[in-house]
Amino acid sequence: MPGIQAGEGEKRRSLHGHxxxxxxxxxxxxxxxxxxxxxxxxxxxxxQNGGGAFVLVYLVCVLLIGMPVMMSEILIGRRGxxxxxxxxxxxxxxxxxxPRWRLIGGMGVLAGILILSxxxxxxxxTLAYAFKSVSGSFAGAxxxxxxxxxxxxxxxxxxxxxxxxxxxxxxxxxxARGVERGLERAVxxxxxxxxxxxxxxxxxxxxxGFFGEGLAFMFTPDFGKLTGxxxxxxMGQAFFSLSIGMGAIMAYGAYLPEETxxxxxxxxVVTADTLIAILAGLMIFPLVxxxxxxxxxxxxxxxxxxxxxxxxxxxxxxxxxxFFVLLSFAAWTSxxxxxxxxxxxxxxxxxxxxAEAAMIIGVLIWALGFGSVLSFNVLSDITFIKGxxxxxxxxxxxxxxxxxxxxxxxxxxxxxxxRNSTAEELGGAGRLYRLWRMLARFVAPVGILLVFLKAIGxxxxxx
Ligand code: TRP
Numbered sequence: 497m498p499g500i501q502a503g504e505g506e507k508r509r510s511l512h513g514h515x516x517x518x519x520x521x522x523x524x525x526x527x528x529x530x531x532x533x534x535x536x537x538x539x540x541x542x543x544q545n546g547g548g549a550f551v552l553v554y555l556v557c558v559l560l561i562g563m564p565v566m567m568s569e570i571l572i573g574r575r576g577x578x579x580x581x582x583x584x585x586x587x588x589x590x591x592x593x594x595p596r597w598r599l600i601g602g603m604g605v606l607a608g609i610l611i612l613s614x615x616x617x618x619x620x621x622t623l624a625y626a627f628k629s630v631s632g633s634f635a636g637a638x639x640x641x642x643x644x645x646x647x648x649x650x651x652x653x654x655x656x657x658x659x660x661x662x663x664x665x666x667x668x669x670x671x672a673r674g675v676e677r678g679l680e681r682a683v684x685x686x687x688x689x690x691x692x693x694x695x696x697x698x699x700x701x702x703x704x705g706f707f708g709e710g711l712a713f714m715f716t717p718d719f720g721k722l723t724g725x726x727x728x729x730x731m732g733q734a735f736f737s738l739s740i741g742m743g744a745i746m747a748y749g750a751y752l753p754e755e756t757x758x759x760x761x762x763x764x765v766v767t768a769d770t771l772i773a774i775l776a777g778l779m780i781f782p783l784v785x786x787x788x789x790x791x792x793x794x795x796x797x798x799x800x801x802x803x804x805x806x807x808x809x810x811x812x813x814x815x816x817x818x819f820f821v822l823l824s825f826a827a828w829t830s831x832x833x834x835x836x837x838x839x840x841x842x843x844x845x846x847x848x849x850x851a852e853a854a855m856i857i858g859v860l861i862w863a864l865g866f867g868s869v870l871s872f873n874v875l876s877d878i879t880f881i882k883g884x885x886x887x888x889x890x891x892x893x894x895x896x897x898x899x900x901x902x903x904x905x906x907x908x909x910x911x912x913x914x915r916n917s918t919a920e921e922l923g924g925a926g927r928l929y930r931l932w933r934m935l936a937r938f939v940a941p942v943g944i945l946l947v948f949l950k951a952i953g954x955x956x957x958x959x
Contacts, residue, residue: 508577510750512674512840512850518756522764524833525739525748527683529769530690531830532618533737535823536798538773539780541733543791546721547713550730551777553722557734558770561943564935565740565902566762568909571921573749574758579840580604580743583750584908593912600904604743605837607897609857611742612834613864614889616667619827620659621799622820624649629816634807639787642803646796650872657869661862663824667831668858671839672851686825687768693819694775700805701782710782713791714774728951731944732895737769739830741898741905743837750840758922759932795886835861895951903944910936 542550576583581601588597628634634642650656701707735741749758776798783801784791793800806816835857842853867875871886878884882891909918910933919925922932949955 508575510577511844512751514751514753518753518761521748521752521756522761523683523687524829525745525761525765526687526768527826527829528739528744528748528833529737529765529830530687530772531826532615532622532823533733533739533830534769534773535694535776535826536618536622536795538733538737539777540794540797541729542714542777543781543784543797544794545726545729546718547781547791548715549717549719549722550726551714551774552717553727553730554734555770557731557943557947558738558766560935561731561902561906561940562734562738562740563762563766564932564940565735565906566738566745566766567758567922567932568905568936569740569743569745570749570752570758570762571918572905572909572913573743573746574752574754575917575921576746577750579750579844580746580837581841582844583746587908587913591913591917597904597908597912600901600908601743601746601837603897603901604741604746605841607742607893607901608744608834608837609861609864610889610897611736611893612667612831612861614868614886615827615831615834616663616861616865617656617660617868617886618795619663619824619831620656620661621650622824622827623663624655624659625799625803626817626820626824629803629806629813629820632813634803634816635813637803637807639789639800639804642800642807645803646799650796653869653873656872657866660865660869663827663831664858664862664865666828667835668854670828670832671835671858672854674850683829686822686829690822690826691772691775693815693822694772694779696815697779697802697805697819698775700809701779704782704786704805706782706786707778709785710778710780713781713785714777724950724953724955727947728895731899731947732891735898735902736894737773738766739833741900741902742834743901744833746905747836747840748833759928899944899947903941906936906940906944910938910941 542554572587573580573583576587578586579601581598584601585595585598588595633645637645701710739745780798780801781791783805784797787801787804789800791797802819803816806812806819809815835854838857839850839853842848842857843850846853848856868886868889871884876884880888882888915925918933919929922929946955
């Protein structure tokens, strides 16, 4: 195993091993990006925020903010080759600023822990739905039955807690096994398989008779519905869905071979992630409208819509099972990424083995997760600021912590790192490099700040 400290003139290597190929890296980052964020969260948040205009703002955020921030994260990660905290400290010094940039890495590690605590709970629902599907629970069921089924399920904290426990155990297992053996294998077949199944579902939803209405809901912008909060939600969703703003992509970048193109990789990942989110919307909204469901009903949306569709189609039991199993896989590969920064940090700074680190962090996250487990039953009446404990964890992380780190990451890559360093990582100072630099220096930080200002009501209304 190579040491972390590079000698003079020698390139730094990561302590945790390297991706075996460029494809492995693309798969791993795509696996972390594609997850519940695309299929569970995107449709329900879009639904809560009125559809069209939200989707448009989301796409603009992905392009103008998400893309440059993702590139910045990868390049910072590859240059530092350590866990996000150590990398930010090291580069902060190396670039003549301060090691205090480590705080940004620290906020990312914390965000990952908080996100995974509720992410695992929803992933647990997905596992439960895979079991329910295979036992034929949804065959022929109508909207009322499916809703009752969901309500009954989430009202049992024991059951939800059990599924959360199962999911966290699976995650700890893979993370404990290390970068190449664990992460790569888990990702390789999942994304393509999920895509195929989603296309099949799209076919079903095109036949639902409400496809036009679904399309209109998603793509006809009504800017009257665009409050400061929904603009913030769209930006937060872009960060969440692309897995950026918390050092996860930085941690993955640390294992990236020297010669791989950061721009090409980012473009591929951003495209795949966005397509899958849009596809999820296109398969869900026609079904929501066809069955008279409420697009704004919240986190239960896909768990109401899809079982309904599966229940009515031929071969539904098989499709439903496959779908929820694949979605659990997608959640699993994301969960691994959410844990990686914290685990890499414990390994390097607390001198634990990878397995011990995964265990310590995993148990902490598992315990925190009970805040969200209970948000849907025992503690569902305890609401403050943005709603239940779950709602607040989600809002604090996606809409505040991730974009806030995003500002600093963009500023770090755009202003603190010298031109030579970033140009070297991005493969020369051509036109695309200059475009990235402008986005990282100006557009992303200013854009994020404007959205924050709008959300706290300091900007005038658009319409
Ligand atoms: N992008 C993941 C999803 O859409 C969730 C996520 C957010 C994530 N931040 C992350 C995954 C960091 C891995 C690493 O489901």
